[in-house]
Each structure stands twice: as C-alpha cells, then as structure tokens.
Amino acid sequence: xxxxxxxxxxETAQKLFREIDRITTxxxxxxxxxGGQTHSIIRNGVDQLLPKxxxxxxxxxxxxxxxxxxxIDKALAIAAKPGVIFCSFGDMxxxxxxxxxLFRVRSEGGDVRIVYSPxxxxxxxxxxxxxxxxxxxxxxxxxxxxxxxxxSLAAKEKLENFSVxxxxxxxxxxxxxxxxxxxxxxxxxxxxxHVCSVMGYWEYPPLAERFRVPIxxxxxxxxxxxxxxxxxxxxxxTGKHEVENAYGRVVSFEGNKVAQQMLKQVFEVTDRGWRxxxxxxxxxxxxxxxxxxxxxxxxxxxxxxxTKESPLCRSGEVLQGAIKPTxxxxxxxxxxxxxxxxxxxxxxxxxxxxxxxxxxxxxxxEIATACPVT
Amino acid sequence: MCLAVPxxxxxxxxxxxxxxxxxxxxxxxxxxxxxxxxxxxxxxxxIVHVGFAIxxxxxxxxxxxxxxxxxxxxxxxxxxxxSASGGLSASDA
Numbered sequence: 001x002x003x004x005x006x007x008x009x010x011e012t013a014q015k016l017f018r019e020i021d022r023i024t025t026x027x028x029x030x031x032x033x034x035g036g037q038t039h040s041i042i043r044n045g046v047d048q049l050l051p052k053x054x055x056x057x058x059x060x061x062x063x064x065x066x067x068x069x070x071x072i073d074k075a076l077a078i079a080a081k082p083g084v085i086f087c088s089f090g091d092m093x094x095x096x097x098x099x100x101x102l103f104r105v106r107s108e109g110g111d112v113r114i115v116y117s118p119x120x121x122x123x124x125x126x127x128x129x130x131x132x133x134x135x136x137x138x139x140x141x142x143x144x145x146x147x148x149x150x151x152s153l154a155a156k157e158k159l160e161n162f163s164v165x166x167x168x169x170x171x172x173x174x175x176x177x178x179x180x181x182x183x184x185x186x187x188x189x190x191x192x193x194h195v196c197s198v199m200g201y202w203e204y205p206p207l208a209e210r211f212r213v214p215i216x217x218x219x220x221x222x223x224x225x226x227x228x229x230x231x232x233x234x235x236x237x238t239g240k241h242e243v244e245n246a247y248g249r250v251v252s253f254e255g256n257k258v259a260q261q262m263l264k265q266v267f268e269v270t271d272r273g274w275r276x277x278x279x280x281x282x283x284x285x286x287x288x289x290x291x292x293x294x295x296x297x298x299x300x301x302x303x304x305x306x307t308k309e310s311p312l313c314r315s316g317e318v319l320q321g322a323i324k325p326t327x328x329x330x331x332x333x334x335x336x337x338x339x340x341x342x343x344x345x346x347x348x349x350x351x352x353x354x355x356x357x358x359x360x361x362x363x364x365x366e367i368a369t370a371c372p373v374t
Numbered sequence: 375m376c377l378a379v380p381x382x383x384x385x386x387x388x389x390x391x392x393x394x395x396x397x398x399x400x401x402x403x404x405x406x407x408x409x410x411x412x413x414x415x416x417x418x419x420x421i422v423h424v425g426f427a428i429x430x431x432x433x434x435x436x437x438x439x440x441x442x443x444x445x446x447x448x449x450x451x452x453x454x455x456x457s458a459s460g461g462l463s464a465s466d467a
Contacts, residue, residue, distance in 0.1 A: 001399075002419065003436060004379060004380065016443065016446065089424070118424065143424050149410075149426065153392070227439065248438065256410055256411075
C-alpha cells in the first residue's frame with residue numbers, strides 16, 4: 001500500500017537505528033504521547049533496538065484507558081435502562097467499571113451495539129424513532145470532529161432520540177501535567193501525530209518554551225517513530241527545545257481548520273478527570289449550552305454512583321510513565337486482556353495490552369540472567 | 375482510535391447534504407465523511423478516523439521525508455568514517 005510500505009522498510013530502519021546510535025552520547029528519556037505510537041513501538045520492537053540509554057516512556061494517550069471510572073459506571077447505568085440502544089466503539093465494551101463491563105450489561109439483556117463511527121449511531125437513531133439511542137463519545141482530539149459532526153447533524157435533523165455521553169480529553173493539558181509532576185523524567189516529547197492532524201501544532205511552542213522541552217510531531221509507522229526519535233535526540237544533544245514536525249505528509253501547523261471550527265461550534269473546555277491520573281484542569285471538552293440537549297448526562301439522570309477501582313491495578317502509574325507494565329505484580333498473572341483489572345490492559349492502545357500481546361512478559365535483564373550467554 | 379492507515383478516495387457524493395466518499399484501504403472500501411476536507415478530490419490519499427477523513431496526505435512532504443532517510447549516513451559512508459561510538463550502543467547491553 002502506498003504511504004505504508006515505504007515507511008516500514010527494514011533496511012531504512014536499520015540505517016535510522018545506526019544514525020540514532022551515532023548521535024547519542026548520553027542517556028535520554030522521551031515520551032511518546034499517543035497509545036497508537038506505543039502500540040507501533042512495542043509491536044515493531046523499536047524500543048529493544050534503540051541504543052541502551054534511549055528510554056521511551058509510554059504516555060497517557062490512550063482514550064479508552066483514561067476515560068474516568070465514574071463515566072464508565074454512568075455508561076453502564078444508561079446502557080442498562082430499558083428502551084435504550086447504547087452504541088460504543090468496540091474497545092470500550094471490556095473496560096472494567098466498578099462492578100461490571102458493557103459486555104456484562106449486554107449479556108444481562110441491555111441493547112449494547114458496537115459501531116465504527118458515530119454516524120452509524122446516528123443512523124440507528126433514525127431507524128429506531130421509538131428508542132433512545134446513546135453514543136459513548138470518548139477520545140482525544142482525533143475522534144472529536146466525528147462526535148461534533150454527529151451532534152450537529154442530530155440538531156439539524158431535530159433527532160430527539162439521539163444523545164452522546166461525552167468524555168473527551170485534550171493532549172496539551174496532559175503534556176503540561178506531565179511536565180509539572182514531581183515524578184517527571186520526560187526530557188522530550190514525540191507528540192501525537194494524528195491529534196495534530198486535527199489541531200495543528202500552534203499550541204506547542206509555548207509548552208516547549210516554558211518547559212524547555214523539545215517537541216517533535218511524530219507519526220505511527222516504524223520509520224516515522226524512528227525519525228521522531230532521531231530529531232528529538234539531535235535537539236537534546238545540542239541543547240535545543242524547539243517544536244519540529246517529523247510527520248509533514250499528514251500534519252500542518254494550522255491543522256484542519258474546518259474541523260476546528262466545528263469543534264468550537266459544539267464543544268466548550270471543561271476540567272476533566274483522567275482515570276489513574278486525577279482531574280486535570282481544562283483538559284476536556286463537553287457539549288456547550290447550545291447543544292446540551294444532546295448530552296446524555298443531562299438527559300438521563302444517573303445518581304448514586306460509587307466508584308471502586310481494583311486495589312491491585314497500577315495503571316495510573318503506567319499511564320504517567322512512572323512504571324513499565326511488567327513492574328506491576330498483576331501484569332500477566334491476575335490481569336490479562338481476557339480479564340483485565342484496568343483499562344490499560346483492554347485497549348489496543350493501552351501500554352499493558354501492547355506489552356502482553358507482543359510477548360513482553362519479562363524484562364530483558366531477566367532473560368539475560370535466565371539464559372546467560374556462554 | 376488514533377491509529378489510522380492511509381486510504382485513496384475513489385468516489386465523492388452527497389448524502390443528506392453531507393459530503394461523503396468511498397475510500398479504498400488496500401482493497402477494503404469504506405464509506406467515509408469528507409465534510410472536513412472540502413478540497414479533496416478523487417485519487418487523493420487521506421487519513422481517516424472513526425469514519426471521518428481528517429487530512430489529505432501531502433505527496434511532496436512524503437517524498438522529502440523519504441529523501442532524508444535516503445541521505446542519512448551517506449556522508450559517513452563516503453568519507454569512510456566508522457560509526458562514531460558515542461559510548462552508548464545497543465551492543466553494549
């Protein structure tokens with residue numbers, strides 16, 4: 001496929017690895033912000049082939065993982081209501097709430113449907129005028145234009161049986177929270193390429209300046225990730241902290257202005273809780289006053305939610321890059337993708353699921369100890 | 375959710391006043407909303423998220439990146455410089 005094979009070429013990857021090795025003189029820790037990038041890195045073994053001192057800290061950019069538990073519990077309560085058709089991206093169905101997940105609600109008789117796009121949910125609403133159709137609108141800036149369009153179309157069509165349970169989160173405030181955390185070890189960011197395809201990267205220069213941190217807009221194919229790392233290392237080694245675009249074929253400085261206009265029309269900024277991290281000020285979007293009619297939180301009164309996290313799960317620390325998944329005692333033992341304790345083990349973009357699915361059960365040092373080279 | 379592969383626009387049409395299209399992803403064709411890319415034409419490549427085309431792939435920029443990769447290390451090879459060991463290497467492990 002065009003634009004895929006060229007960016008997955010093994011020989012060029014070797015060349016990039018050699019180049020990164022050549023320019024690296026000191027250890028550096030950098031964070032790939034997006035879970036999609038984490039997935040690509042672990043799947044392709046990029047982290048294992050980098051020079052020893054380059055550490056990739058996996059960021060919080062997994063929308064399924066950071067959707068707050070309270071919101072999952074609200075989704076479960078709404079989905080269980082008689083007459084409701086609850087539509088969601090497939091990833092969300094196995095995310096553990098306090099007591100159950102959406103699959104369980106479905107097995108108990110709830111009408112829970114997996115859709116590919118919010119437009120599919122809109123179609124279901126048109127076809128079922130006597131039912132309330134609710135779409136679970138989660139995600140970062142990449143899925144927001146789709147959800148905004150669905151709400152705007154519903155308003156235009158006066159589709160009264162459609163609503164969205166919105167839990168949108170924003171990347172730049174999360175990057176700021178990471179940099180101000182006392183636990184922070186991040187020296188450079190590989191910024192989330194597809195978030196930037198929507199938003200551009202005009203929000204980043206003040207962040208780079210304030211925290212003196214290099215920010216490289218990075219894509220998802222193995223060569224894109226390596227180019228992001230190479231550019232970050234060059235900046236770190238030369239003491240620079242600039243915003244660079246290493247994903248120019250998809251991202252422009254201003255982003256998609258038509259989509260940004262729609263986001264402005266439908267959403268307003270709000271404080272948002274991040275699962276495992278806590279509340280980050282002004283880090284999310286909710287429907288604004290004009291579109292509140294379509295907000296499922298207002299339409300369905302859900303009260304009496306008492307959230308309860310697994311005491312074993314350390315996904316919060318994983319999400320903040322404080323530990324690697326393998327450092328959690330539940331990883332691969334009581335917590336697996338089949339019976340996850342936390343959302344990071346559920347989503348394909350979650351670091352725990354990536355480590356599990358690509359066989360990262362033990363640390364490299366442990367393998368070395370177990371199988372000494374003779 | 376943020377992972378996406380490039381697809382090629384095969385057809386553009388209107389549905390209920392919304393600009394839609396059919397996009398081919400390596401053999402699989404999906405119906406996609408093109409409202410956010412008013413300038414995209416049949417034959418262009420695009421990145422699609424949850425049914426919405428968000429950005430048009432810029433061929434010139436793609437070629438530039440590939441050219442950068444091509445040129446990497448060429449200078450060292452020409453000058454016969456060995457990989458300057460910065461003290462950190464995967465083989466140190």
